[in-house]
Amino acid sequence: MILIDYRDTRPIYEQVVDKFKMLILRGVLHPNDKIPSVRNLAVDLSINPNTIQRAYAELERQGYIFTVKGRGNFVADNKQLLDQYKDQLFASLRELCEAAFAVGMTEEEIIQNIKGGKAHD
Amino acid sequence: MILIDYRDTRPIYEQVVDKFKMLILRGVLHPNDKIPSVRNLAVDLSINPNTIQRAYAELERQGYIFTVKGRGNFVADNKQLLDQYKDQLFASLRELCEAAFAVGMTEEEIIQNIKGGKAHD
């Protein structure tokens, strides 16, 4: 269902969280879909069940999934998630723009880059 | 000369590197300016000299400063630094846009956000 990139320096549990977030946000996984059990996914990815549990706990904390003891974990029906995620992207975007302005780049330069790919200089 | 933010989760040496990079890129520090000695800055910031040394070694590796044994560390005269930094910003920007496109956002939406502050939705 997902794949771990061992060249990635980020913690495994963080990668697992992000992968599921994207699957849910992009509509690959639908509300009430069952996601793999902690033990099952751990075997699949050849990592420790505790690491998966940590990822799932974080996903639940952020409202992406909900847990039923003895039954499993399921995709939540939370319509605010996409907007939340977009807001986070916008925040990162503005942070990046601030850094760019700080070294003298202009709004036009940035927009041009977004539009035109790597066309600058 | 610089300040450490202990609420920042990033390593201290990384913060030191970034602070000096910005001072150099923004023209606060000029080529051949002497920057504080390893021991001096360590005392100033109340952190270990080894941590400063690691930061300075990284700054030298990235071409921001050069070192003269027995004399100190000095700002390098490297005209490519700003362009390098801009390229990095552009790369981060494009990565962020990819993530935004992946959840259905449009180029217009992104540009609108850059222009208009938090005006979206």
Place this chain on the structure above:
DNA sequence: TAAGTGTATTAATAATGTTAGTACACTAAA
């Protein structure tokens, strides 16, 4: 009852950031 599930706990290991202390070689100035 049995198998599968989430949850909790404790311990151990590995990697990384940081501190601590010491030693050596170089430079500049008295």
Place this chain on the structure above:
DNA sequence: TTTAGTGTACTAACATTATTAATACACTTA
């Protein structure tokens, strides 16, 4: 030459975090 200031190198120790390991318990479903 001597002294103080400088960068560099090295080893050891410590703290935090990510991860693994092993175990136990409670719940659900067939």
